[in-house]
Amino acid sequence: MHLSYWEIKNWFTDVDYTIVGSGIVGLHAALRLRERFPAAKILVLEKGMLPQGASTKNAGFACFGSLSEIVEDLKTHTEEEVIALVQKRWSGLQLLRKRIPDAVLDYKPFGGYELFLEDEESLYVECVNKMAFVNEILNPIFRGGVFTKEVDRFGFKGTKEYLIFNPFEGQIDTGNMMQELLRQAVAANILILNQQTVTGFEDKGSGVEVALGDFSFATQKLLFATNGFAAELTQGQVKPARAQVLITEPIPNLDIKGTFHLDRGYYYFRNIGDRILLGGGRNLAFEEETTTEMGQTEIIQKKLEQLLKEVILPNQDIEIAHRWSGIMGIGASKNPIVTNLSQNVYCGVRMGGMGVAIGSLIGTELADLV
Incomplete structure (x- = not known):
């Protein structure tokens, strides 16, 4: 990658938390980690110029499921699961509106x-x-x-x-939402690097080695918030x-x-x-x-x-x-996946098309796994 000493020192040395994906989930995870660990070095890697999946491309629906969706879900999920899903979506929307004022969201x-x-x-x-x-x-x-x-x-x-x-x-205004989350992340001294694709990682017990093409760096913890791009991570569950x-x-x-x-x-x-x-x-x-x-x-x-x-x-x-x-x-289930992949590697994925509603909550839950 032809990095200089300064670039390696400031961006890729002594990294505590690395988050892959700068969408709704990834940025909420980063902001929650900053709340929990004020002095930590937090790095967000994004493969696109802007968040690549759906976070800047969605329709801006602050919704939790239409009647026909819920009726359909009751055929493939238990009643308790459907209630829990709606509760998560509703709680996530309240969390999003708490973090970003309605006037900014254009709610x-x-x-x-x-x-x-x-x-x-x-x-x-x-x-x-x-x-x-x-x-x-x-x-x-x-x-x-x-x-x-x-x-x-x-x-x-x-x-x-x-x-x-x-x-x-x-x-809501999707563009306003993501711009404000990015603004808050920068204000919280969270490092964000775009056009960076993680090509591999290895949990070494004492930390994780993350590969970006022919360059690699060490991080204490690695969190994936890649949603629609998480098929390999989850053995096809997404x-x-x-x-x-x-x-x-x-x-x-x-x-x-x-x-x-x-x-x-x-x-x-x-x-x-x-x-x-x-x-x-x-x-x-x-x-x-x-x-x-x-x-x-x-x-x-x-x-x-x-x-x-x-x-x-x-x-x-x-x-x-x-x-x-x-x-x-x-996936076959609409329940999000928030779990450890190994000792120091975590993921928060499978929003089921409800990222605006549930993404803030899943990002927070992902950060709280650490």
Whole structure:
């Protein structure tokens, strides 16, 4: 790497804690370690120019699961597990808002809505029938009913007359969130190096040797916060899941405000000022979207545009301003993995597409493992 004496001395010598990944989890872990160990040398390594996975690429939903997602989760997880997951997400959101003021997050408590297409009769009936039960099991968390039926006032087309409304959901500015976390990390004397890819590591008992290509350095503890890129670390318990997103040009007189879910969370959209951000569709091509490659595919982009122009904003002339993608970390279970990989190596991964909600909590739990 052709490093100078000064670079090795100041950045790579006497390192106490090295965190791989500068996303929501990694930066919360770093800030929590600084709270616990005021004099420690903390180094964050990030392989991208900016956090590479989903932390700067997500839709900015301050959510904990739509009704259809929770109903679906109850089929693959126990009732206790589902309640615990929602509790973690809700606690994580409160932790995030405690660390970053709402004004900085641009937090807007517009509530969340779920809409059902006209041909989703069985899913709609199932969700409506189970709404009272889901409200009951979530009551200890929210001290009140979470989901209610409301008549669609937004003018969606080809959907059921009623939406499911959730008053506890909000939206944030993802860019503001990450910029503030980075600012806090720098202010806390946490070293952050970008464009650095960890190519190997070895736990030697007394510490860990970390390889960055042909250069290696020693750290007392190594923490991985790489979420969608953690397949090798976890023996396949985490799989990458690409999420494709688009955003429109400004739309005059846009009346849509809030966060919106469709089809068990596989599609989602929101307003950003007078624009619509819309993402999802990986259920159209699960295998192709199980990738760590950024990019878009025609099948998903066409579906997103169809939803936008036929369902969300029918009979309007809409221009797409920008498209991008992010990489989430999912698995057979939606429970995050926060564990020791060896004596001095730890990981906090598998956010299950809920990184905004759960990332702050998982980062804190990861740091508290040390």
